[in-house]
Amino acid sequence: MPTYANRMSEIKPSPTIALAQKAKELKANGKHIISLAVGEPDAATPEYIKLAAIKAIENNLTKYTPVNGVIELREAITRRYYNQKRLEYSTEQVTVGCGGKQVIFNALFASLNPGDEVLIPTPYWVSYPDMVKLAGGTPRFITCEDNGDGLKPNYQQLEEMINHKTKWLILNYPNNPTGTILSKQDLRKIADILLKHEHVQILSDDIYEHITFDNQITTNILEVEPRLYPRTFIANGVSKAYAMTGWRLGYGLGNKDLIKKINTLQSQTTYHTSSISQYAAIAALTGTDEFIKQHTALLQKKRDLIVNALHNNTKLCCTPPNGSFYAFFCCEKYLGKIKNDVDFATLLLEREGVAVVPGSAFGMPLYFRLSFALNEDTLKDACERIQRFCKNLIGH
């Protein structure tokens, strides 16, 4: 019998697995299932990026690369941060890994000791708490409140929760699952708290940075408070912005010493991400951002479609997301007809064949997340099904 590491009992399989399994079974039985549970754009990777990858293969750029990525890619990343945000990094302050996911994991694994705490605003991307636990740390959750402009951290609680064990605060805006963006004023409040606690580092997960609506721009906390530069680690990648989820390319920028440690860790695990993906990413990051503009404009229309259809025509509530391709709906008004968010998602799948992710997966029960990165006809079909489901729940 195989035996397992104790650390495996600390982490749980993705809470969406049971629902995904159910969706599979229903599909196998011939039911037409619409999945709004996906975490990736439906668009294809742009042609010019694919061509760069093909060229890399033809030019035999298919051997090992430096652990932290080829220099041209790291240069493209630093140039981009300077041009877009006036944030200056050297190529030694950049690491490239197999997706933003690995980069974030590496940063946590390279820095956390047992007992170290990581502050995570709730709702959160499903992977943060388990990554923290795998790295030996303790996740601590900050409540978010919605005052009409999306779920944002309770700043007083944030300050109260900081202690000598606090190692990181994770910021992820635009947020998965809510699509909320923090304003400069919000970031100012956070920065003022952090300036009082010099030992707290900031992990800014900016993976949805380019997907914003109504001409809003995402601000990084460093643009508001440059004094946080030495202790801020930015995680980003090409997955969401350029529809490149399968290429597995993410990057991080930060303190040279932390980057060195991350590179050492990566040199003993995956070594580096695919050379071909690296050349594709150079094309993405040095090309025009026409794809991002067009893709985001389409997503904005889809956001409006889904929010109008559900927020206005059911008892589901949602503050329209300012970015990302997710909407986070509250299903609390159906309590009594449903037991909880998992029950809501399970019944919706069984009765109407629509898959969504229950809010408890993100640490926030009584909500559910749906992705609107699907074609419009499918979204309209899904909205009709959800409307019918909600109507049938209350019986009229």
Ligand SMILES: Cc1ncc(COP(=O)(O)O)c(C=O)c1O
């Ligand atoms: C908030 C957030 N951060 C990071 C990632 C990692 O993305 P990737 O590993 O594809 O770069 C995701 C993916 O779903 C995400 O939602």
